[in-house]
Amino acid sequence: MAKTIATRDAYGQALKELGEKNKDIVVLDADLSGSTKTGVFRESYPDRFFNVGIAEQNLIGTAAGLATSGKIPFASTFAVFATGRAFEIIRNSICYPKLNVKVAATHAGLTVGEDGATHQALEDLSIMRSLPNMVVLNPADGVEAKKCVFKAAEHYGPVYIRLGRSGLPVIFDEDYDFEIGKGVELGSGEDVTIVATGIMVKKALDAREELLKEGISARVINISTIKPIDNDIILKAAKETKGIVTVEEHNIIGGLGSAVAEVLVENYPVPLLRVGVKDSFGQSGTGDDLLKKYGLTVENIIEKVKNIYNFK
């Protein structure tokens, strides 16, 4: 079996490496340091790690204050609490004054699994994308997650990084050159384009393999920067293929599908179908069972690609 890494584990490792290089890095957590993996940083740099307790609003507010005084705070908790509970502090105390805070939220999406709907953020990309000054990142594997964390630290200003609980197959080589705002073509294709993000990128690649067997050539694009989105790579695909299927572990409202739709409609409209959670909450279950239940499958991607392929 191929090697798997959870993006949250990659986050913990990245923080540890960053902490060594940059003394301005400080890490805050709201009583979930074992789960978010900020505990890895704490072990190496206890003087620069602060547990705020179960208090997400103050997690973000304190991070804002630290940023005004030259620190580069990474604030972590589960995505539901970071972007929901603390939303307005992110808006008014981080994004509006454009402070250099990184909100790195783990346990996003259905693959939280057994904890159920209260803990499965399916709207975080949508919420964070709507905030001016916010950069929104959603890495597809452990390698990309680490690079996202490094680039986020180099970027001056607010960044949201969406991380997951479950182990993911490794897609990228270590020498992959991640850049904020740049999508990457992971598989060439002439017929239809699959634009995927996060944990769904691997499924998009699997769908491409299956489709090839049937003579359909699907291009696969990884969009890990949800905002600012890479217009060029999307428009190029729109011009060179028949249409686009977006794939995300997120509500189809407001996330990648919406972002791609905005680019297409204003520039070069082509058929678009969205694979994602259809405006519902999740439930308890294993990650795999949940992905199947809510249609986040290779089969569903294939079906949508064929729909576009067969458009007149």
Place this chain on the structure above:
Amino acid sequence: MDNYKDYKDIANDLRISIINMLYKSQSGHPGGSLSACEIVTALYFKEMRVDPTNPNWDERDRFVLSKGHAAPVIYAALSKKGYFPKEELSNLRKIDSMLQGHPDMKGTPGVDMTTGSLGQGLSAANGMALAGKIDKKDYRVYALLGDGEVQEGIVWETAMFAAHYKLDNLTVFLDHNGFQIDGRNKDVMNIEPIDDKFKAFGWHVISIDGHNFEEIFNAIDEAKKVEGKPTIIIAKTIKGKGVSFMEDQVGWHGKAPNKEETKKALDELGGEIDG
């Protein structure tokens, strides 16, 4: 001989500026700005280590106006201190002005934190104080909190944190004028006993008359000597202080005076309409 005459004069000047600003913008919050004039005067004109020619100086003492709607008092103080020309005050709340309705750290020199959404300023002040501890710097962080504001949950998250991390470089003033938009605190949502609440959260608590300079200065000095605890100075104040018809009135929380009211207020303060 009045030892505090100079400071009283400054506080009075701030009040004159506040009335003028609000008159010109025909918008803003007089009551909670007027109640904080002595506190802000004490901080900016005696206590705080700041340099108006270098507003972002790393070593400066910080001030966070957590009750951001009292922006006029801080704008009046900052312009008097020399951070920007007094003429700017005429542009309060106007389009493209550096003086936003609530403090904007990116637009206004001397504003240390963007505030306006209640409770958030205190949390940011926490972070500033923590940064000072991490870097072993000797700057102090001051925050001004409204009394209605303590109804926000984040205030208590922050209160717990500041005590837990022993942020003795943080001094918070509570502008306890007894009012919030919908009425008296005790009628809307009782906050008392507010001193006991902060004590129970592990803070050093000092109660003073927030219009008495001697008490304000003594409290600031006492706070600086406290080790291992943040301090809150509960300053009993009068909403609308200094303008007879605004004093202790809920109606002057967020309303600008008309010309006649402005003249009357300025007469009482010994000022006149600018420009």
